[in-house]
Amino acid sequence: MTINATAPSGAQPGNARQTDSYVITIANQKGGVGKTMLTLSLAAHTVAAHGRALVVDVDPQANAHDITMVMQQPGYDVMHELDPRALTAIRQLRNYDTILVDCPGSLEGHDVLAEVLARTTYAIIPYDHEPESILPTLRTVERVKAAGVPYAVVVTKADPRLGADHIIDAWTTLEGAGVQHFRSAIRLYRAWPNSLRAGVPITRWNERYAPRLREDIAALHTELLLDLGRRAPKGDE
Template sequence: MGKIIAIANQKGGVGKTTTTVNLAASLGVLEQKVLLIDADPQANATSGLGIDVEGVEYGTYQLLEHTISAKEAVIKTSSPNVDIIPAHIDLVAIEIELVDKEEREYMLKKALKDIKDNYDYILIDCAPSLGLITLNSLVAADAVIIPIQCEYFALEGLGKLLNTIKGVQKIHNKELDIEGLLLTMYDSRLRLSNQVVEEVKKHFENMVFKSIIQRNVRLSEAPSYGESIIKYDATSRGAENYISLANEILKKNKK
């Protein structure tokens, strides 16, 4: 039975998409069968895995509308063991279209029922907002990873996200768990980076992943080639960091 993990934070630029794409690729090379769902209208996870966004015929939009089945929306990627349900800019409209629907928060959960057992992990790249698409992702998920960048306003907005998660747990998804807080964009030379790490660990202790994602030029170059860091430069520090995170998650979820 696949584990569904949403990667969420309503702050933009914290490394959500980078994490979703590279964690998927890392789990894939560790021989896990992975499905990535791009639930962000910017569709960066889709292009980051080399899929032409303009050419996307079916994706998350149709999946949420229930006009196609999850199986029909799946595309194979060039990353070993990684499939994707892509996004397109038309996903923006889904928030408005779902507003009047009954059980609108459960659209994604229902759509994934058929294929959950086909994968070891299903990763959802959430939009940088707490709108209806992100809510659907949290309702469908078993757990959530929260990336936090090692910068000045790191903890700003985190309380709001944790309250949203609590609300989802209370009303829609009692099983929702926090998989962990992931520190991203860490630069060991900066005092501020180290202060943020200390601060987050002090407040959240066991919730923080041991793996930390460091600032890495190769990591920021990879998406422009439509490749994960594993494919673009497997020897880079960025690749090491994400393989380490994937191993940590596998260890935590040993069945």
């Protein structure tokens, strides 16, 4: 699918950018860890923060694309692109601050992941701290590190009823494996699926716990930007 087939954001392009867009890849070789939730939430938050975002869905299931297409004014654009090599041209588009790539969630997608990582600025690896998730997460980390891409793991789907203990245990597990992680975590609230059911981005969804989910996403977004800033070459400042 070409860029002309994206969902309309309603935003007017600003002045031509001087550099390529950031390409933020959200990947884990384990399905069900919250990749699409993270991708779409970060895209919506980018727009709420007056940025311009494009979601590139490289998963054959096209969940990120299909969810966005039925949303009421998502604010960001989306495209379904099964050839990750197209990211080379896509990242040179001047209308976006951030391009978020939603990857397939299976070991069969390792060739796709390699192509995406070759065009990635930074990788976010969601991890739900379930027993069946740790080994796929570690394998994903190794692939990202081998590609020389900066990364960090983020704990997702954390049960708020468990307080901080679950998150701290996840961080301890990651640190024991020598894995870098964000200090932010994404808690699991029904506000996310409820907002999707209503076709409203989480940034505009009114529900009891929706503000807490927005706080989590905002904290992660801030950490991401700070890390990107620390890694920027001096000549780009």
